Amino acid sequence: MSLPPNKTVTIKEIAKQCKVSPSTVSLVLNGSDKIKKTTRERVMKMAREMDYRPNELARSLVSSRSRCLSVTVPALTHVFSDVYFGEIISGIYQEANEAGYKIMLDIAQESFIAEKEYLNLLRNRRTDGMLYIASSIEDRFLLEFEEEPYPLILVNHYFPDSSLNFISMDYNKAAEIATDHLLGLGHRHIGLIIGTNTFTGLDFRDTFLGICEDNGIAKSALPWIGGREWDEQEGYEAAKKLMSRHPDLTAIMAGNDRMAIGAIRYLTHKNIRVPEDVSVMGMDDIPSARYTTPGLTTLKMDMFNMGRLSCQRLLSMLNGTQTECRELKEPHMVLRESTAPPAL
Amino acid sequence: MSLPPNKTVTIKEIAKQCKVSPSTVSLVLNGSDKIKKTTRERVMKMAREMDYRPNELARSLVSSRSRCLSVTVPALTHVFSDVYFGEIISGIYQEANEAGYKIMLDIAQESFIAEKEYLNLLRNRRTDGMLYIASSIEDRFLLEFEEEPYPLILVNHYFPDSSLNFISMDYNKAAEIATDHLLGLGHRHIGLIIGTNTFTGLDFRDTFLGICEDNGIAKSALPWIGGREWDEQEGYEAAKKLMSRHPDLTAIMAGNDRMAIGAIRYLTHKNIRVPEDVSVMGMDDIPSARYTTPGLTTLKMDMFNMGRLSCQRLLSMLNGTQTECRELKEPHMVLRESTAPPAL
DNA sequence: ATGAAAGCGCTAACAA
DNA sequence: TTGTTAGCGCTTTCAT
Numbered sequence: 001m002s003l004p005p006n007k008t009v010t011i012k013e014i015a016k017q018c019k020v021s022p023s024t025v026s027l028v029l030n031g032s033d034k035i036k037k038t039t040r041e042r043v044m045k046m047a048r049e050m051d052y053r054p055n056e057l058a059r060s061l062v063s064s065r066s067r068c069l070s071v072t073v074p075a076l077t078h079v080f081s082d083v084y085f086g087e088i089i090s091g092i093y094q095e096a097n098e099a100g101y102k103i104m105l106d107i108a109q110e111s112f113i114a115e116k117e118y119l120n121l122l123r124n125r126r127t128d129g130m131l132y133i134a135s136s137i138e139d140r141f142l143l144e145f146e147e148e149p150y151p152l153i154l155v156n157h158y159f160p161d162s163s164l165n166f167i168s169m170d171y172n173k174a175a176e177i178a179t180d181h182l183l184g185l186g187h188r189h190i191g192l193i194i195g196t197n198t199f200t201g202l203d204f205r206d207t208f209l210g211i212c213e214d215n216g217i218a219k220s221a222l223p224w225i226g227g228r229e230w231d232e233q234e235g236y237e238a239a240k241k242l243m244s245r246h247p248d249l250t251a252i253m254a255g256n257d258r259m260a261i262g263a264i265r266y267l268t269h270k271n272i273r274v275p276e277d278v279s280v281m282g283m284d285d286i287p288s289a290r291y292t293t294p295g296l297t298t299l300k301m302d303m304f305n306m307g308r309l310s311c312q313r314l315l316s317m318l319n320g321t322q323t324e325c326r327e328l329k330e331p332h333m334v335l336r337e338s339t340a341p342p343a344l
Numbered sequence: 345m346s347l348p349p350n351k352t353v354t355i356k357e358i359a360k361q362c363k364v365s366p367s368t369v370s371l372v373l374n375g376s377d378k379i380k381k382t383t384r385e386r387v388m389k390m391a392r393e394m395d396y397r398p399n400e401l402a403r404s405l406v407s408s409r410s411r412c413l414s415v416t417v418p419a420l421t422h423v424f425s426d427v428y429f430g431e432i433i434s435g436i437y438q439e440a441n442e443a444g445y446k447i448m449l450d451i452a453q454e455s456f457i458a459e460k461e462y463l464n465l466l467r468n469r470r471t472d473g474m475l476y477i478a479s480s481i482e483d484r485f486l487l488e489f490e491e492e493p494y495p496l497i498l499v500n501h502y503f504p505d506s507s508l509n510f511i512s513m514d515y516n517k518a519a520e521i522a523t524d525h526l527l528g529l530g531h532r533h534i535g536l537i538i539g540t541n542t543f544t545g546l547d548f549r550d551t552f553l554g555i556c557e558d559n560g561i562a563k564s565a566l567p568w569i570g571g572r573e574w575d576e577q578e579g580y581e582a583a584k585k586l587m588s589r590h591p592d593l594t595a596i597m598a599g600n601d602r603m604a605i606g607a608i609r610y611l612t613h614k615n616i617r618v619p620e621d622v623s624v625m626g627m628d629d630i631p632s633a634r635y636t637t638p639g640l641t642t643l644k645m646d647m648f649n650m651g652r653l654s655c656q657r658l659l660s661m662l663n664g665t666q667t668e669c670r671e672l673k674e675p676h677m678v679l680r681e682s683t684a685p686p687a688l
Numbered sequence: 689a690t691g692a693a694a695g696c697g698c699t700a701a702c703a704a
Numbered sequence: 705t706t707g708t709t710a711g712c713g714c715t716t717t718c719a720t
Contacts, residue, residue, distance in 0.1 A: 008467065010713060022507050023692045026715060031494045036689055057405045057466045057714035062696045066401065078648070081631070086425030091613070093424070093449060102414070102470070105437060123352065124400045126446070232635065265635060287425070291576065291609060304422070354697060365707045370699060380705060402697035406712050 004299060009052045018046050028053065060125065068102040068128040069314065072101035072118065074135055075109040076229060084256070084303060088133055088155060091307020099315050101128075108132075111233060122150040129314045136197040136228070141191050151317040153325055155310045156303070165317075167310045169301045170328040171200040175207035175334055178253055178281055183212070184212045185341045187251040189221045189277065191242040193235055196226030196253035201255055204283075205319055208253065213217060217238065220325050223249075230255065235262025243272070256299055257289045264292060275340035285334050295336030301329065322327035353394045361534030362390050375400065384615055392395055404469065412446040413658065415470040416462065418479055419453040420573060425616055427630045428600070428647060432499060443659050444450020445472075452476075457485050462686065473658045480541040480572070495661040497669055499654045500647070504543055509661075511654045512586040513645045514672040515544040519551035520596055521642060521677055527556070529685045530597040531623065533565045535580055535586040537597035537607060548627075553599065567593075574599065581605025587616070592688035594622060601626035601633045601642055608636060608682065619684035629678050634637050641681030 011029070015022040015254045020039060028035050028043040029052075035043075045258035046052075060066045071092055075228060080086070084223045085110050089103075093228060096103050103198055104114060104127055116300050129151035135142060140187060146163050154166035164233065182190055195201040205224060212222050223246050225238040235254055239262065260282030267274050282289060284299035316322035345416055355373070359366045364383060372379050372387040373396075379387075389395075413592055417423050424430070433447075448546035450456060462485060465471045478597055479486060489496045490507050498510035515575045526534055536552060539545040549568060556566050558650050567590050568584040583606065586593060598604035604626030611618050617625050620640055626633060629644035650673065660666035 008713095010714095012713080017396050022714080023716075024690055027690085028712095030715080034689065039689080053464050053467045055405075055713050057401055057410065059694090059715080060696095061399075061401045061405055061698090061713080062715050064696075067447055071449075078431065078434055078631075080424070080437070081427040081430030083425040089449075090422055090424045095452060095453070097453075097455075105415075105433075105447050107437060109441075111441075120397050126400050167389070192693080213620045232632075238573060249506065266635075288576075293612075303381075351696095355699095356697075366697090367708080368698075368706055371706085374699085378705065383705085402712090404712095405697080405701080405714090406699050408712080636704050 008055075009050045009134070010055070011052075012252035014043060014046050014052060014241075017050070018043050023200060026147070039277045040339065058094070059246065060073075066125055066128055067100060067277075068104055068127045069096055069311070070106060070130040071103045072106045072108055072112075072130060072132045074139065075107050077084060078233075079107060080105075082231075082256075082258075083288075085133060085284075088304035088310075091304040091309075092155075093129055093307075094312045095311035095315070101315070108135070109137060111306060112162065113139075116141075118142075119144065119150075120327055126322075128318055131310055132316060133157070134198065134330055135159075137199055139166030141262055143310055153310050153314050153317075156301075156328075157198060157200055165313075165324060165325040166328070167306065167313060167327040168200065169306070169331055170203040172207045173328075174210065174283060174299050174301075174331045175204045177331065178283070179208050179211040180255060180332060181297075182251050182279065182281065183215055186341060187252075187278065187342050189246070189249050189342075190217075190251045191239075191240040191246060191249045191301055191330045192222065192253050192255075193242070193259050194224060194226060194253075195228055195230045195234075195259075197228040201226075222265050227244055227259070231258050232262035234267065236266045237262075238265035239266040243267070243270070243278075251339070252278060252280045254280065254282050257286045257296060258285045258337075260296055260298070261288070264294075271314035275338050276343060279339040279342070281339050283331070289334070290336065292338070294338045297336045297339040298334050299331040299332045347566060352399075354399070355396075358387060358390050358394060358396060360643075361394070361442055362387050363641035369413055378560055391443060410472055411444060412471045413655070414450060414458075414474040416450045416452055416474060416476045418477070418483070419451050421575075423451060424449075426575075426602075427492055427632075428602075428628060429477060429499060432651035433656075435648040435653075436475055436655045437500075437651075438650045439473045439659070444555045445659070452479070452483060457483075462486075463488065463492065463494075463513050463551055466492075466555035469531045472662055473497075473575065475654055477501070478542065481543055481546070482541065495658055497654050497658050497661075500650055501542060502546055502605075502670075509657075509669040511671040511675070512544065513675055515548040515651070516551045517672075518519065518627060518643050518645075518675045519548045520555065521675065522627070523552050524556040525641075525677060525683065526595050526597060526625065526674050527559055529595075530621065530685060531591070531686050532561055533686075534561075534595045534597055534647050535583075535590060535591050535593045536566065536568035536585070536597050536599075537573055537582040537603050538568060538570060539574045539578075539603075541572040543637075545570075549597060551668075571603070575602050576606035576609065579603030579608075579609045583607035583610040587611070587614070587622075592605045595683070596622060597626045598624065598626050601628045601640060604640055604642070604682075605632065606638055608640070612637075623683040623686070625683050627675070633678070634680065636682070641680045641683040642678050643675040644678045 158166040189236040282298040291294040502510040626642040633640040
């Protein structure tokens with residue numbers, strides 16, 4: 001019934017069984033219409049019977065296309081445990097899978113950069129294109145792609161003054177919305193917690209501070225603290241510093257939900273009520289944002305969808321439908337319970 | 345200075361430049377010692393100058409080894425956003441990376457199974473081995489690997505009565521430890537929330553119930569609720585059901601931390617105090633377990649390390665150092681504040 | 689409509 | 705010590 005094991009079925013075997021040439025089999029398998037219907041069916045039947053599986057490696061070698069995409073993430077601590085990345089990767093996977101592409105994971109750590117693995121992957125033809133998620137301002141090596149023919153898309157990030165492709169949330173717009181919300185509630189003394197290792201973070205900070213100042217708030221009433229891990233602990237520590245130096249803050253704006261959650265955790269431990277004493281606002285709307293106590297007011301950005309889109313765009317670039325990708329997505333407010341007007 | 349672009353440097357080019365044969369170059373590049381030192385150096389120098397990058401596809405084709413591992417996860421909702429999987433994948437990545445292997449991601453969804461993609465991946469030679477994380481009892485297709493020559497390791501899971509390789513937490517032992525803890529505190533009316541779509545979950549349940557009954561607790565005092573997503577929402581809903589049907593429960597044992605956190609969330613909403621009114625215990629010790637209020641008593645299993653180990657074992661199997669892998673790891677108690685003696 | 693032959697880039701016997 | 709040759713499994717002109 002079943003074929004002898006370990007003997008991998010090749011196109012040649014099928015040819016022999018069908019008494020045709022390997023090229024005929026190849027043509028049939030690739031759906032050519034220039035093969036007589038009867039032989040076509042004969043070959044197909046045999047292929048099925050022998051449970052033929054094309055060797056993708058061989059295919060890739062001759063076609064110079066691996067049908068595999070590289071998904072690269074920055075070297076943050078336990079980066080794959082971060083929902084933010086998880087959502088994006090899930091989205092990428094879904095899209096890639098539907099198109100018959102595989103995804104290969106990489107972390108941009110020291111050796112990856114030093115050995116130019118980011119280029120090797122593509123020159124090697126092990127991957128056809130790259131999706132780089134949320135890189136930091138230190139990842140200058142990405143600029144090399146300006147002069148390389150390999151398709152790359154930055155996901156939820158961008159490099160200013162570069163021609164690199166990206167698809168990202170509009171962090172300037174986000175800052176506008178968030179600032180309007182807090183100012184609208186009447187806050188005039190706001191602390192900011194933001195990762196300063198990304199261009200998006202810097203944009204958010206500058207726009208946020210700019211709008212506040214335009215509204216007549218003194219710089220001294222707008223303390224901010226930077227960081228680079230964007231996690232709960234960083235939010236916790238930052239809130240601690242902010243509150244001890246500026247006990248009369250009425251609101252804290254965090255660059256993402258994880259830091260906001262850390263900040264709330266600190267405030268709660270210190271018996272500072274949220275939002276009665278201090279309002280806290282986050283960004284991203286990760287799943288747990290709705291489950292904090294109180295529910296977190298935040299800006300929603302659908303990361304799963306951003307993953308899907310970025311992959312879609314990359315695939316378009318690969319098949320030539322598209323040559324460029326520079327998209328900014330608008331976030332929108334998610335009003336929950338962690339923000340309120342300041343106490344009188 | 346730089347070579348003409350788009351012209352990929354092959355071993356042939358180098359050979360021509362060095363006036364040697366391609367095979368000589370190949371030998372040099374592969375570190376053979378049977379090439380004269382002078383030519384060796386000449387070739388190496390040229391390779392460096394031309395910025396030669398071996399075509400891994402071609403290499404793989406002839407060697408039948410792709411130096412790529414398949415990492416497969418079950419089709420849970422937003423599976424990559426789950427810390428549990430994230431930690432394991434991080435561990436796998438680290439180990440694979442150190443050994444010069446790539447990892448390719450897959451989700452065992454319908455088409456993956458129907459089209460036997462799990463086998464194709466390996467027959468194709470696109471990947472050299474597979475790490476399957478936390479499969480469910482429904483993943484019967486895995487049993488096919490009993491008769492296949494391809495290396496597979498189940499990560500934090502096992503299939504009873506099969507010869508499949510695995511490395512997993514010892515869920516029977518875990519049940520013992522957890523049960524001893526709750527019984528030791530004096531609980532005699534315990535609700536269990538556990539995913540029943542895995543063999544490990546079933547083992548835990550059976551051992552847990554068995555020990556309780558051995559200690560003279562009636563089955564009726566041991567309600568349990570099954571599930572399949574193992575997430576906060578499932579824990580929340582299960583706690584709701586348990587408490588409404590058995591208002592006099594004094595403890596809830598959850599099959600993992602995410603469900604335990606969901607349970608605590610429900611109890612808190614209902615103003616049932618944890619642990620004063622009801623103790624809650626989890627399993628895994630995910631990062632957020634220490635940040636819940638109250639801190640979650642749980643069983644620690646280092647998932648990152650389990651990822652590392654499983655990858656290590658798989659690599660050993662690939663290079664023939666090892667032919668089998670059936671390892672059970674002991675969890676250990678992490679005592680926090682969510683468990684206490686029952687109220688009198 | 690089909691087959692022969694060349695070649696993708698590399699490795700590995702076997703000669704020389 | 706090095707070169708020649710064959711071949712991994714497949715695709716793709718170019719003949720027939």
